[in-house]
């Protein structure tokens with residue numbers, strides 16, 4: 001229960017905070033973009049079972065591998081994709097924290 005709460009707080013509210021600190025001028029847009037990065041969780045649909053609370057996403061799902069993360073880091077270097085990259089990396093960080101509970 002606590003784990004789920006922490007997970008969704010981090011997934012939803014923390015991006016808002018990050019957006020507000022780093023992209024103050026357009027923080028609402030930045031927040032929305034970061035929320036949209038949750039779509040990478042669509043790769044969970046490729047897995048069986050689709051949802052398994054005890055499973056670590058990192059390096060299990062295609063968009064959650066170190067290779068994918070390396071790609072997100074590259075996106076950091078371009079102004080246009082920077083917000084997306086921050087969102088994606090933060091998402092991976094959140095999922096990674098999740099792995100530490102088990």
Ligand SMILES: [Zn+2]
Nearest residue numbers: 040041057095
């Ligand atoms: Zn994820």
